[in-house]
Amino acid sequence: MSHDTSDNMPEAHDASHGAVATHGDPFADPGLPAHEPRRTDIDERAAKRAERQVSLLFIVSMLATIGFIASYVVFPIDEIVYIFPIGHVSSLNFALGLTLGVALFCIGAGAVHWARTLMSDHELPAERHPIEADDELRADVIEQFKTGAAESGFGRRKMLRNTLIGSMALVPLSGVVLLRDLGPLPEQKLAHTGWDKATPQNPIALVNMNTNKPMKAEDIIQGSLTFAKPEGLEEDAEDFQVQIAKDALMLVRIAPEDIKDNQSRELGFEGILAYSKICTHVGCPISLYEQQTHHALCPCHQSTFDLADGARVIFGPAGHPLPQLKITTDEQGYLVATGDFDEPVGPSYWERPR
Incomplete structure (x- = not known):
């Protein structure tokens, strides 16, 4: 038979610190050990x-x-x-x-x-x-x-x-x-595209992305959206993906009287306007076009551009209009570019002029 003897235990005293083990404490406070110098x-x-x-x-x-x-x-x-x-x-x-x-x-x-x-x-x-x-x-x-x-x-x-x-x-x-x-500093790499080599004396033909053939003005139907690339850029080229990310082009044909921006009309040819396909928000490819309103929509974040008004932004997070390419036709009637885009393509970056 066990008995609780805690009430009868004497109080324990610590010699060095004077700590007391009161009722219910089985051990006295041992205190800190003596300091040993290093x-x-x-x-x-x-x-x-x-x-x-x-x-x-x-x-x-x-x-x-x-x-x-x-x-x-x-x-x-x-x-x-x-x-x-x-x-x-x-x-x-x-x-x-x-x-x-x-x-x-x-x-x-x-x-x-x-x-x-x-x-x-x-x-x-x-x-x-x-x-x-x-x-x-x-x-x-x-x-x-x-x-x-x-x-x-x-x-x-x-x-x-x-x-x-x-x-x-x-x-x-x-x-x-x-x-x-x-990544490396962009320097002037983003300010110029493959269309930069085009001049009025040595224009670059617009090649249909689907057929891989040059296009004539009559090939562009009013209300349609056509994608193009510069002549000489082949899909099996080692740097094709790098180049097409800047050179991709979309063509629309709008009735001349519906074009609101005079500069866009001058850069185009008989209502055919050539804009960069690269969205100015984060660089997604634009692929949706509404022919009644002439609005182009980026599927990534719904930035919307009015192609009849200089491709200005009318909705969404894009910061500036789509750059436009000056086009005309050569002696055979093929669509050609006579220079680079009027401003850098794609999203904004520090060195961008505006």
């Missing part, structure tokens, strides 16, 4: 050695960050190498991952080594307080912060401080360099 606490040479080790880690981090940036210049984007035991990998991706990993690891390892060898490691108990702090507690926290900052050696150990700041300042540059992955 070697760096009693040997200044060991402290200096630890300081150099931490600084070296921060310097390696800086060098790795510089290596990360240099990798973008040194390694081709399409180069594949064999690395044991990983296998075949992109040399650029491997170099970027390795250098960035070393840069971040050395910062973390340096901070941990600093904290374990040079910063104060005294453990101090703190009583719990209400969430709202009084003036005395706030003053105590500020004082503890100042004490911790002083004991960390951040202000006194200049080599540590400077190398840490240097490594932390260089690492964000890796993120800036990563913007290159958005």
